[in-house]
Amino acid sequence: MKFILSVLLAVSLSPVLSHASNFAGYGKVGTNGFGLGVATSVNGNLGLRAGFDTFKFATTQKDANGDYGIDFKLLNVSGLADWYPWAGKFRTTFGGVYNGNKAGLTAKPTAGTYTFNGQTYSSADVGSFSGEMTFNSFVPYFGLGWGNPAAQDKQWGMTMDVGMLFQGAPKISNTVTCGTATNPTVCAQMKNDVAAGATKLEGELKTFKILPVLSVGVSYRF
Numbered sequence: 001m002k003f004i005l006s007v008l009l010a011v012s013l014s015p016v017l018s019h020a021s022n023f024a025g026y027g028k029v030g031t032n033g034f035g036l037g038v039a040t041s042v043n044g045n046l047g048l049r050a051g052f053d054t055f056k057f058a059t060t061q062k063d064a065n066g067d068y069g070i071d072f073k074l075l076n077v078s079g080l081a082d083w084y085p086w087a088g089k090f091r092t093t094f095g096g097v098y099n100g101n102k103a104g105l106t107a108k109p110t111a112g113t114y115t116f117n118g119q120t121y122s123s124a125d126v127g128s129f130s131g132e133m134t135f136n137s138f139v140p141y142f143g144l145g146w147g148n149p150a151a152q153d154k155q156w157g158m159t160m161d162v163g164m165l166f167q168g169a170p171k172i173s174n175t176v177t178c179g180t181a182t183n184p185t186v187c188a189q190m191k192n193d194v195a196a197g198a199t200k201l202e203g204e205l206k207t208f209k210i211l212p213v214l215s216v217g218v219s220y221r222f
Helices: 002-010 014-018 184-205
Strands: 023-030 033-041 046-063 066-083 090-099 102-109 113-116 119-122 126-134 138-146 156-166 171-178 210-221
Touching (some): 023 046, 023 156, 033 066, 046 090, 119 184, 171 184
Antiparallel strands (some): 046 066, 066 090, 090 138, 156 210
8 A cells, every 4th residue: 555655646746747848857865865756847936846765774683682683764755846936046845755764673582681661571471572663654845955957057967955854753663472481461461561662662752753854966857
């Protein structure tokens, strides 16, 4: 479902772009990862863009307590409008973004102890633990920028964006499985503590609702 929504958003501007005489493509890199996009100029003051940014990072770490897997993913599919107040290079940008940013952690304990919501459990009680941080799926974007990819004065150009992605407070979901020999009462309490710990962490992170955005890129007008 998320993939379908992403595709729909990415091609939402295609009827306009396909008939545009001022049509450009661009690539960029920044805090949202690596991105590609298309742009068109409606007139001297208004431009439209559609694009996506993505980046993935995964690693596995080991220590005396067990194995840990960390996954970090950035995915944004955007539909943006650029307003050039003086019909030049400076612009203000606003639009909507499908936000697939998330981070995950998995742990397979083999020794030591683990603490959930202030309560300590032995590694024998914990079969596995996983947690995921996600954000609102469809979010607004506002920013400032420099460069008009579809401008008539040259084919190659530079672009820069500085803005804010209003992705909302993080949502935390944690899951724990119990060891094969874990007492059922201990297992139930541990699951409750894991859920309470996720709720507590959400409260601590609730002020982090805005993701700063900074990117630079190169454009080419066809």
